[in-house]
Amino acid sequence: MTKAILINYEYCTGCHSCEVACKKELGLPKGEFGIKLTETGPWEREGKDGPERWEWTWLPVLTKACDLCASRTQAGKMPMCVQHCQAWCMYYGEAEELAKKMDGGSRWALYAK
């Protein structure tokens, strides 16, 4: 049984809520993060139209500081990043169960230890 965090990063808005919620939970100092946003783009894709025209993607990355909120989840709560994700694009659960959500229709990343 492997606990994991699944991110449907197609919809990540780069709002920083996961970063800050996590920093507060872990009490991390300036410059350190338990989860950190990465930003790809924006760039224009040659010959593409509509929703395919621009590449601009955020993807949060779990750092070494992340313990998947072990004590919170033990108490029945969600990891801080998942609970506060404004874009509703983060999920916590069993890796195998989460993997079933990957629908082939949008972009996903599954994080586990």
Place this chain on the structure above:
Amino acid sequence: MADYQEFLDGIDRAAYHDREWQWEEDGYTVTRTYHYSPPGCHTSCGILLYEKDGKVERVEGDPLDPCTNGKLCIKCLTLDESLNHPDRLKYPMKRAGERGENKWERISWDEAYDEIEARVKDIWETDGGNAIICVHGTGRNINWQVPFFGQAGLKTPNISTFGFTGFSCYMPRICGSIAPFGDFPIVDASETHADRYNNAEWVPPEVLVVWGNEPLASNADGYVGHWLVQCVQMGTKIISIDPRLTWWGARAEYWLQIRPGTDAALGCAWLNVIIGEGLFDQEYVDCWCSGFDELAASVEKTTPEWAAEICDLDADDIRASARLYAQAKPGAIQWGLAFDQQLSAMALCLAGCDLMAICGNVDVPGGNILVHNAFEINAGYASGENLTPAEWRAKKLNNNFALSIEGGDFVAHASSDGLLQAIEEGFPYPIKMMWIQSSNTLSCPSQDSPRVLKAMRNIPFIVNADPYLTPTSVALADIVLPVAMSAERNSARTWWSPCRAMVKVVDFYEAKSDEQIILDLGKRLNPEVFGQWETDIDWLNWYLHDGTGSFSATTEATDQGGAKNSGKTLFTASWDELVRDPDMVGHAYDEFNATYRKAEKGMFRADGSVGYGTPSGRLELAPMLYRYWGLNTTPFHTEPPESPLSTPELMEEYPLVLTCGGRSFEFFHSEHRQLPTMRELHPQPRVLVNPATAEKYGIQDGQWVWIENDHGRFKQQARVSPVVNEKTVHAEHGWWFPETEPAAPFLFGTFESNPNNCTKAFVTGQGGVGSPIKGMICKIYPVREGDTMPYEQIAATGNFPWYRKVESPRQEEIERFHRAQEAGMEYDVMANQLVDPATGERTDLKTGTKVEA
């Protein structure tokens, strides 16, 4: 999380103490409540406050709250930093040195109240209550309290978000939709239903037009932008109309990178396509709309080709995007601040409403629903206006009275420019006091900020209530009062739905809530009114049950639209019950807002008849109220006063279009600049510059650059990015630097990065509404060592060397007024006549001619 039921099923309700409003957990007292402000934004999210030893140490979103489902933005996630910040005002203080010296003497609340009471009563005797200006910031958790205090306590009609020329925030959209619709439209993302995305009637919009705003970062106007991301996950397609590429534009079927300030031309072109190609909902128009022929005739020539030239867009994209919106069932328009911040404001708002109406998207699931404040709890900007003495109320410095702008006085507030004129010129009467609550006037709203600073120095007595010492307090305040933050106050709100309560869980030194300050002073100034309420909670119960007032930010004229609340609200529970009742735990949804197609059900009209809340009962595509207000009854485009089309001769000197004020996740207006986490993520103000533009002007990413126009200049750090085009730069607003020198002339650096060094007062659209501040022109160049900084320049001469003051439309009268005063003449304010005290002879000030007896 497109599957809402799965989300709900996944919550361990016991772990989150379902139905409890307060409990003990791991040494903390946890309170389930709502956050509003200060600090914060327009929305109000469900939070869990973790308090220990009198301090809120942690904050979480409440997954069981249906408004935001536990999601929080970083403004709430950093509440611990806000609440416990060492810079906060702890005690009332009185100025001990000159204004600007930042020298203060601690005083007691009673001493502060004594002096304020004495000064106000003195002004009532000498000048009347109208000589007091009551300033509040953007409509948050003071939006009925402060206007009520101003009108019932200070007894002045002059209430304002002062500094904002042309009411250029939200007022145009409010008034511009009340006229055609009778009510206000918002995008239906299921927010009026307690069961939210599971609601059986609700569907997500098929197409969402995100127009002139970035709802994810702004959460503006009581609306949570991320609700719309949930819709997108459910299949909603996007049209983005924005000079900036945003999350929306990067995922849009059509991103229309419009030239700032030209949205009304696009609106007219969309109407041209939709009407011309017969894409509108004919049956709906026949049954429910009026004025169609007048509208159709007015847009006959506003073709996509015509608009493409103006808007700097591709005509085919205009045509195709119009078709996509028109054919969506339903389509929804998420409109925003840019609608208000251009000269076309009122015409553009009408275009937006006309589009919603003819496409049959009004008040349908997933369209633009027409909302009221929950349970008709309608206290708002006009609250208490009936409690200002009539003689003083008649002297409200509105657009007609102060500026002689023809047409109806349809905005509840006094005119900001009218107030500026009174402060600068003592015309039509002098201003003796300013009460500022919840506004950092200099750093945020004030257009032509250096001019406003200079003018405000004329005001003999200024009181500023705020959680922090701001540039405004240091520069101008005589007394500062410490304001409690949201977790330190009992309060309640409705801005649409649901009704929500805020509970006090901690205190901060001697800080008091906005409500408590108002109640304390109100009892001294007008005991007959404020004496009804012993405690803040008594006052909140009045608000919840009896808090009459205009529906929103409009004046009496909109009574004709049926939007006025009359008498009691529909809310029956007490504030205590709202907070504690397990079935509410802080929120209550109402039936009105959760109902669709209310016109068919007779819910908009006082007599219960079928129809909308307009004079005709129809959606008025060419509204009668617009005619009454002196506005064109059909949409039209007004070119920005300085632009590539209106002033081609200036483009060599100022080759770029300057747009500003787009939000970031870290800050709300001028707030949050003190917080370590925010400044870690967003250390300095950023101006967005296209890579080609940066190269052309020798600008590197991260370099400090000047942004300059024919008025002034300011500096921000370049963020080189393709999100704006080569012709446009975008600058941020609201910056000051709490970590720097407070005393004048630096004033926390409030002028260093302020786009309002470049904005102008007295430049407005039709009806004196709208201001072109989203679409200016500028040049940019690197900051060099030895450059004169804005604060130095402003300290030396009051403004920039190339600055030219924009005069009031009544400048001639003002000069005649001053000459007459020097000659010993008296002035009859209401008649606008000069009176010779010796002979009683009267002269009309406007014409300068004798008035026949």
